[in-house]
Every structure is written in structure tokens, then in C-alpha cells.
Amino acid sequence: MPTVSGQMMQMPLSISSLIRHAARHAGDVEVVSRRVEGDLHRSTYAEVERRSRQVAQALARLGCELGERIGTLAWNGHRHLELFYGISGSGRVCHTVNPRLHADQIAWIINHAQDRVLFFDSTFLPLVEKLAPQLASVAHWVLMTARAQMPADSALKNLHCYEDLLAAEDGQWAWPEFDENTASGLCYTSGTTGMPKGVLYSHRSTVLHALGQVSVDAMGIGSRDVVLPVTPMFHVNAWGVPFAAPMVGAKLVLPGSRLDGASLHELMESERVTFTAGVPTVWLGLITHMKAHRLQFSTLRRTVIGGAACPPAMMRTLEDDFGLEVIHAWGMTETSPLGTLAHLKAKHAALDAESRRALQQKQGKVIYGVDLAIVDADDRPLPWDGCTPGQLLVRGQWVVDHYLGSSESPHIDLAGERWFPTGDVATIDADGYMQITDRSKDVIKSGGEWISSIVLENIAMAHPAVHEAAAIACHHPKWDERPLLVVVRKPGADVSAADLLRFFDGKVASWQVPDDVVFVDELPHTATGKLFKMALRQAYRDHRLPGV
């Protein structure tokens, strides 16, 4: 192999370089946050960078070693942004925990990650107080608020006030340089099996993802944009927007916990937002609110919709009634998350509206840095003809190699190259447009959150009266999907639907409990004895859930 090296400067692709760039070249650009306290807080990239350095100093003062995981349970806000940079930029690992999970899952995840410090919004104080006794690795608890909002008393030992921690530091601290493959962030995917799995991002993967993300055929974010990530920062880092916006010096608007239609529309209008990204459920709330009050957008122009398939009617409404450019996207925690976006190509300029929409309804094409393949059951590549479905594989600069703490690689080898099996079934057409035809191993996507069917089935099967159970996705007008349990009772046993659903209380988050139970005599199986869920989904797709 070649021995001649290029003679260009060597500098790591680092997360700190993003906020340093923003502070130097867009220092006065605003970061606006709806805080848990209720106020609208105004900061700038220069201030975020300074306070991120104070976060780094505070972490050192708390005794955090480099490489240690620091947990967050927080909404989208400026303090969470400061933590993103202060934690990762100083060589520690920012572990964003999803507060919407069941308390037991949260505890399991924090213990698995061995978080050393936990930062949390006041919303989550009761949750954290309850979990604290189970979280042996956590040495410090930091409430992300000012002194005046601190509780008079708390069960938490070593409870710190975020603003006090920062006030004790002078910011006289320089960003360190280290290998760009150093771990920077950690997200757990509840995925398709019961056990959450940790994806450990690196500085390099995060920066390359951001570079891909801002390109015209991805999110196309520039310095003149005002960007509002609706997607929570605990969902794959708000899809990377908190890294992309400072990279280009775009104003960043963080909506906090208020994701209802009225609050979002008001914030988008008052801050002159031009670009947003979120799941279909959020748009449902916005559309309902805007139609009821005959509202329009004065500055919003583009939105990326992902996390679940965007219903065709929603895309039409957003384009035709509200004048938005809607960009359908697909990705997963394991892909940082951007995989594909349904931008049209030059050759599609002449398409009629219907053909254009049909393409935009697909999950789209990759951007440089990611590649796709589809294979059959024997891992043989399948043709890109737009109609042959296959197991979807992905590889790329920001795709997971292996999960945290797992020695086994989930990868498939194709012609000497490693590919990550997504678990999704998809077609790819001759132009590279991918369309998912079956869900990743039957996961149920409720309002952008994934519910593991296996977790639900395992609970149901633990009930003494249950012989076999399948949890499948059932269409829901608001949540897109809700879980339905299809159950075979044990011979002679008896249990009602209501009793069985009560059995889930305290075992999963309340919104993860199935909406209904259908009792059957037997469940369909494949030749190899596995549950044949596709047949079940077809049979119960339009099952009328209670309350719908």
C-alpha cells in the first residue's frame, strides 16, 4: 500500500470545533429557548461557547474523568445545548436519556452506561428522586435551573444547581485536542428487541454527519436559516440539528417541552423560523391548530419529516395548504440518524404532481457518506428495480459498528465490506430511491416513539392465563400506530381484555400499554415456527381501537 502521505494540516474533526467556529464567525447569532421555567431565554453562540467551557470546568471540579458518561434527562433548551458541547467537547460522553421511557428502562439504561453525573430539567426531579437509589454509578445530580428555582429540600444527596456550578467557573479553559474517533455521545435504541442497545457516537462520525446534513440534498441549512428542531435532543441528538446549526451559523430555536400546535406555531412565527424537523405526530397537532384558527406560516419554508412514514394526506396539506417544501426522511439511532431523504432529482422536474408525490412518499435517496443495499435471506444482493423487497442494509461514515458493551458484531459481509442490517424490509429503485415495505421487526411506532412488540408480548405471556401473544401495530388516526394484543388463552383458562391490560400497569410506561386485546384460537406461524406477524397486521390493520 502507498507510503506517500499528503502534506495537509492534520486536525481532528471535533465537536468543540463546531461551537468554536460558531462563536468566532457567528458569535452574535441567537440561540432562543423556551425554558422549563416558562420564559423565552435568549442567548448567542458566543455565550453558549463560553458557558460550555464553564460546563467542562465544572465537570472537572466534580471529579469526572475523560471518557466517562454524563447523563441528561432534558428538553430542547440552551442548557442542554451547553451540555452537548461542554461534555463532548471536553472529552467526556454525553448520554441523552429518553425521559419518556418507563422508569425501569431509564434505570437500566443509566446503569448500563454507568453514568457518573446526571443533569436533568426540573420536570424530571420526581422521577430522578425515585430512581436515585438504583443508580449506583451516579455520584452527582445536577438540576438544570437557577438557585431561585432549586427545591428547598430533596432526597438527593449531592444535588447541585446548574447555574451555581457554572457561576463558580471562570471560563478560562481551552478546548483540548484529542483523537477524532474518541467517543462523544451515547443514545440507546429501544429498537426491535426487548433490551435497549447503546450506540456510541464519535466526534468524527458526528461532525461528518453534520457536514452531510447541511448539504442541499439533505437539510440544506445555511447561515440565513432559522432552525427549530422539534425532535427532542434525547432522540438521536435531535437528529443532529444542534451540531448542524452552529456549523453554518444558523439561528437556533429550542422549543423546550411545549410541543403542542399552538406553542410551536407561536414560536415559529415570533422567531421567524425557516426550517424545522420532526415526526408526523407533531405536524398533526400543528395542522389541527392552524386549520382551526385559519393560520399560515410567514417565514417557514422547509420541513424534514421522519421517525415514521409521513401520511400522504399530511404531505399534501403541508405543501398545498401551507406552502411548505416537505422532505421525507429515513434514519435510525444506528445511523446518527440521517440515511435517506426524498429529494427529487433534476430528471424528475417534468413529472406530474401525482408521480412526484409518489416519489416523495418513498423514504428517499442517500447522501454521500451513506450507502444502501438490499439482500435476500441468504444475503445475496437484490436488484434495484423498485419492486423487489429485501432486507435493508446500510453502511457509512456515521453508521454504528457495534453496540456498547457488545462484543458481537451485527454486521453482514458483502464482498469484503461490512454492512449493518437495519431489520427493515425495503425496495430500491434504479435511481436509488428506497422505500420501506415492512417495518423493522414489527416495532410499533406511536407518535414517533417506538414500542417494542417483544416487550409487550413478554409481559402478556407472563400472565398465567395466556398461551401465546402477539403485539402488532394497529392504525391510529392521531398516533399513527398503537399496539394491539392478539392472544391465545391457555386451555380452560379465562382472562378478560381489561384484566390483561391491567397486568401491564407499572411494567411499561402507560402510553406503551396496548390499546386493545383480541382473543383468537390460534396465531399464524411461518414454516420455521416463528410468529407470522405480517398476516396478523393485514388481518387487524383496521381493527377499531377503543376510543377511536
Added chain:
Amino acid sequence: MPTVSGQMMQMPLSISSLIRHAARHAGDVEVVSRRVEGDLHRSTYAEVERRSRQVAQALARLGCELGERIGTLAWNGHRHLELFYGISGSGRVCHTVNPRLHADQIAWIINHAQDRVLFFDSTFLPLVEKLAPQLASVAHWVLMTARAQMPADSALKNLHCYEDLLAAEDGQWAWPEFDENTASGLCYTSGTTGMPKGVLYSHRSTVLHALGQVSVDAMGIGSRDVVLPVTPMFHVNAWGVPFAAPMVGAKLVLPGSRLDGASLHELMESERVTFTAGVPTVWLGLITHMKAHRLQFSTLRRTVIGGAACPPAMMRTLEDDFGLEVIHAWGMTETSPLGTLAHLKAKHAALDAESRRALQQKQGKVIYGVDLAIVDADDRPLPWDGCTPGQLLVRGQWVVDHYLGSSESPHIDLAGERWFPTGDVATIDADGYMQITDRSKDVIKSGGEWISSIVLENIAMAHPAVHEAAAIACHHPKWDERPLLVVVRKPGADVSAADLLRFFDGKVASWQVPDDVVFVDELPHTATGKLFKMALRQAYRDHRLPGV
């Protein structure tokens, strides 16, 4: 330092990944070339990728080792593009030689680089035949044409036909994987001192440059664009466009040697070009032609102008008369070349036309990946106030570390970080907009080509009648700048302007010969005894050159 690594896939940023991406995801997108043969040749990214693999196979068959330099003397065309990928993608170094240099410089550069094979367009056959005896390192000569256009006879031993070489290969060859810091390309800068210096790009620097380049605040190139790089591929790789276009799957139009206004306008219209990049001189020709024939652009929307300052009147004409978005840019061979672009920020939306134009006339702001500083004579940082000029320093992912074959580093250390001194003098304002106030060590920029004032002075000083000489830039309506020689004759000696200019014949390319000579009694000097060229430029800025 941290010991925890992220667990994301590891794959090199490689030049081959760009053309592989284009072939897989935009395989039918066209690459259109105006060939030396005169015809308009139509290819696709799939075909360019396949033929690049054949180039790689042919190089192996010719006995080229990995890491060896392969020279090109060629216009912008599909074969040159195939060489870019076939040479670099296979682990060799693509050395683009500027055929506009004087033959002696070309020979010096090829010998310094130790090129092993030389590929050249038929335009340059007489030149190559003349130089061949001096080029000991070159083992093979490849004329970039088909068998029918090969000369019946040639002084060159081992003269190959490009199409024959490719036809002998089957393309059954897989792109190899190697370290991303491997050298990929080589460009010599004639720069500000007499001796050309080689900048050895790496795969990593080239790919990161392309990622930065396609972003909205740089060239903003997307898959729906049709891109025509007017800048020759021997000028810092046509500013990186041949890497950026495949990265996003944009149609590429390569104009060959025909850079006159009529040819360019016809090609832009017939191929529906939306984006172009070039030097001001090219625009002068286009504007003259279009005004004379009352033409407009039907598809062209944006242009990046760099290589020399864009005259304000030209920017106004392009914007007001031809409806283009003009993006003023600055860079150098040592910066790959993108350094800054004069995009406006969101805060400038409310500016009046005059203030907006004043900003756009600056060289602009950096994109992520590059940073700027200005320092005084003692290397102390100067304020970003828009009025304090200082020595311009640059650092970044695609900035040179040191020149080929040079052990000494040209860098300046600021707070532990290495910065490359550009030799330019500039101001930077509070928003990061850089403006060059003095030229890099007095280089003369004639039609986008740099003429070293030192080379001219050295020749003049070699004349027996010359005591001291200064070569300075003099304004020229077509070429932007042309060299003027200011000369002090030796006591008692006599020489006419015409005699002195004839003395340059054969020592530099004819277009590098000064346009005029002014004889003076003495030249101004600085306190340290150096020529004070700024004073000379001020005195002779509007000197009326012969023929103007």
C-alpha cells in the same frame, strides 16, 4: 487523554468513494465534454467510474507503483476527469500541470514532481515532444485521444493512445482501501517567489473540501444543479468542482479549451447550466459577447467568482443585467482552494443595495473547516474591526502543512496552533468578513493567472544595463492586471524599453512578459532596505499601458 473510542464504522474518506457514490446513486447523470477533437462528448457517472477503473488497470500495466506521480497537461474534459479518479483512486498522485506556464517552468515542475507517466491533450503534443528529452522521470507518454487521432509519427518513445490503453482493460478491478491521509493530488503554485512550490493534497483533505464546498454557504451545489467549471482542472483542480459534482450527483459540463464568451454561452444554454465558477476575465468575455448579441441566460442562476477580485461594475452587471447571484470568493492553491465566500448573513437582509454590495465586494467569510486570523509584524493577533489590516493567516482541514520536498514549515504558531501565512494583507470585520487590502507579496494577477514579480525582476536585473528593477501590477481593463517594469539604469548605461522587453523572450511565457517599462532615477525602499512596492503601485496604478 480519553481512552474510550466511539463504536461507529471506520472507513476512509477517499476520492474513489466520490465516484463510486455517483455511479451507484446517480449513474445516469451526464458528464458532457467539449473535446479537443471539437465534438461534444456525452458520458455518465457510471461510465466515468467504469473507465476510471480501466485507467487504474492501465497504470498498473504500465508499471506505475502506488504513490507515484502521474502528470496531466489537459483541458477540462471527461478523460481528464477519468484520470482524476483513476490515478488518485488507485493510490497514485494526480499531478495537474499548468500548460500555460513557460516550457522551462513546466519541465522544472515535472522533474521536481518526478512524474512517471504524462497524460496530455493533443493540443500539447508539440510542447511535450520538445520537453521530452529533459524529462528523465517520465517513462510513458499518453496522448488523450482515440487511435484515429494519433499522429502517424512522433519523436516520443513509448507514446500510447489513451483509448487504446483503456480498451485493453476489462474494468474488472475493485477500488482499493487505504489510509485517508494518503497523497492524492499535486498542484504547484507559482506563488510569490520565483520557485514553484508543490502542494500535496490528501484524500481526506480533498473529500472534506468537497463536503464544505457543496454546503449552502459555499457553492450550494445540489443534485438538481448542472455545473460548469470554467476554471481549468490544472488550477487547483478546477477549484474542486470535479469532486463536488459527483458527490451530490450534479450533471457536469466540461468546456474543454473553448473559454471564449460565445462558446461558453452556447454551452451553458444548450446544457442548461445552473451554476458556474471562474475568474473575472472569463466573465469579461462572456459579458461582452452577451451584450453585443443581446443575450440572456435561461437557466444559469449562481456563479462563484474568485482567483482575482471581482470588479464592482462586473458584479452589478451580472446581478442587474443578467439576474445572477454572484458569490465573491477567495482562496489559494494552498487552501484547496476554498477559504472564504462573500455570502450575506441573515442580519444583512435589511441592508440597502449599496451596503449589501460593499459586503459582497469583500472576500467573504470562512466556511466550517477553515479559520482565519490577522496578525501584526510580531505575530500578535489584530482586532476584527473591519479596518485594521494585518498579515492574513489561515488554518484548516484542507490547508497545506508544508510544501512538497521542503522540510521547513512556513507556519506561524498562535497559542499552540499552527497557522499558514498567506502572504496577503487583510482586514476582518466583526462578522468575520475578510477583505484583502494588499496583494500577496506583489504577485501580478493577469486573467486569473499569477505572474511572479520576482521572476520578472530577476530577469530584468540580469540585463547588463539594469541597476535595479521592480515588477508591479498595473491595472488593465481586460486582464485585470498586467506587469509593469520600473527600472533604474546603471550609471552611464543605456537600454530602451523595447530592448529590455525583448530580453524576456524565451525566458518566460510570452503573456508573462511585462507590458511596459518606466525608467526612474531611484526606487523607494522600506527602512529595512526592501523594495517598497506599495508606494510604486500607488504611483503607477493608472499608468497607461501600450495598447490600452
